[in-house]
Amino acid sequence: MTGTPSAHASGGPLRVGLVGYGLAGSVFHAPLIAATEGLTLDTVVTSNPERQRQARAEFPDVRTVATPDELFERAGELDLVVIASPNKTHVPLAKRALEAGLPVVVDKPVAGTAAEARELAALAEERGLLLSVFQNRRWDNDFLTLRELIAEGALGDVWRFESRFERWRPKPKGGWRESGDPAEIGGLLYDLGSHVVDQALVLFGPVTQVYAESVVRRAGAEADDDTFLALTHASGVRSHLYVSSTAAQLGPRFRVLGSKAGYVKHGLDPQEAALREGARPGPGWGEEDEALWGRLGSGESPVTGGGDAAPTVPGDYPAYYAAVAKALLAGGPNPVNAREAADALDVLEAARRSARDGVVVTL
Numbered sequence: 001m002t003g004t005p006s007a008h009a010s011g012g013p014l015r016v017g018l019v020g021y022g023l024a025g026s027v028f029h030a031p032l033i034a035a036t037e038g039l040t041l042d043t044v045v046t047s048n049p050e051r052q053r054q055a056r057a058e059f060p061d062v063r064t065v066a067t068p069d070e071l072f073e074r075a076g077e078l079d080l081v082v083i084a085s086p087n088k089t090h091v092p093l094a095k096r097a098l099e100a101g102l103p104v105v106v107d108k109p110v111a112g113t114a115a116e117a118r119e120l121a122a123l124a125e126e127r128g129l130l131l132s133v134f135q136n137r138r139w140d141n142d143f144l145t146l147r148e149l150i151a152e153g154a155l156g157d158v159w160r161f162e163s164r165f166e167r168w169r170p171k172p173k174g175g176w177r178e179s180g181d182p183a184e185i186g187g188l189l190y191d192l193g194s195h196v197v198d199q200a201l202v203l204f205g206p207v208t209q210v211y212a213e214s215v216v217r218r219a220g221a222e223a224d225d226d227t228f229l230a231l232t233h234a235s236g237v238r239s240h241l242y243v244s245s246t247a248a249q250l251g252p253r254f255r256v257l258g259s260k261a262g263y264v265k266h267g268l269d270p271q272e273a274a275l276r277e278g279a280r281p282g283p284g285w286g287e288e289d290e291a292l293w294g295r296l297g298s299g300e301s302p303v304t305g306g307g308d309a310a311p312t313v314p315g316d317y318p319a320y321y322a323a324v325a326k327a328l329l330a331g332g333p334n335p336v337n338a339r340e341a342a343d344a345l346d347v348l349e350a351a352r353r354s355a356r357d358g359v360v361v362t363l
């Protein structure tokens with residue numbers, strides 16, 4: 001995987017064009033790109049004048065343009081395109097970038113279907129270009145901690161994995177993320193579901209069966225806002241995954257049960273909140289207060305003091321873009337390739353069918 005020859009020839013940082021400056025672009029991608037050695041935020045694409053002003057205020061050297069066309073007219077001056085625009089634009093914009101000879105990072109979900117994701121992956125492979133999917137929650141503190149506990153054998157054989165990404169948002173916000181138009185690829189199944197399914201696949205491997213329940217609960221809402229998935233992995237692990245905007249009482253983020261012990265972790269990784277508040281990666285980034293550490297043990301509820309505190313590994317979103325830079329500059333591995341994302345989309349498509357038809361879908 002390589003960047004453009006000009007970047008290597010000059011020895012300077014790779015120049016990044018960022019398409020979209022809403023939540024994903026302004027809160028996640030722009031700050032993380034700017035904090036990554038070997039990358040520089042060159043251009044932001046947004047037609048919103050207020051967001052253009054915001055981008056220039058936060059990154060004084062950045063250029064702003066109103067349309068992707070203006071960005072691709074300067075393709076020869078860029079080394080990487082990051083697509084953080086609405087879901088329905090991911091595939092056409094990623095295809096344009098690859099056809100222009102540019103490596104691409106795409107926010108999740110990379111596409112609306114697994115077939116589209118695999119077509120993009122094939123195009124990237126044909127062109128010899130990086131195509132990476134921004135699955136940042138592989139670098140959440142709780143997920144990194146759980147991976148360590150599993151690798152150490154602290155849980156024994158994992159039998160059941162419960163993962164919740166729940167919120168209390170009783171009033172819809174509107175916008176494309178909550179649109180009922182299938183073309184928008186909105187709803188929680190494809191939004192937060194992209195994260196919890198990806199994490200389950202990384203931890204426990206391929207899925208053989210999918211059962212799902214997907215409901216629109218809030219008055220005025222159009223897309224699913226309360227969804228449950230039950231996955232059977234080929235490894236024998238059962239994953240129960242919950243994504244909801246209607247949870248008046250939040251459950252544990254993780255509850256993982258094994259043959260030796262269980263791990264229960266409450267609360268969300270602090271990195272998103274820190275980025276939203278304007279904090280930037282630096283010393284102490286991603287660290288969590290000991291009072292929030294999960295509990296590891298057996299035979300008693302963590303609520304009544306069961307188990308021992310399991311130190312939480314610091315979250316590390318900056319590691320994603322550091323890996324992207326290394327892939328482009330030094331031939332390192334792609335941190336999240338599109339074929340992995342396509343496997344997750346197989347599960348999401350099966351879940352949508354299961355919820356619609358009331359059946360268990362075999363993959």
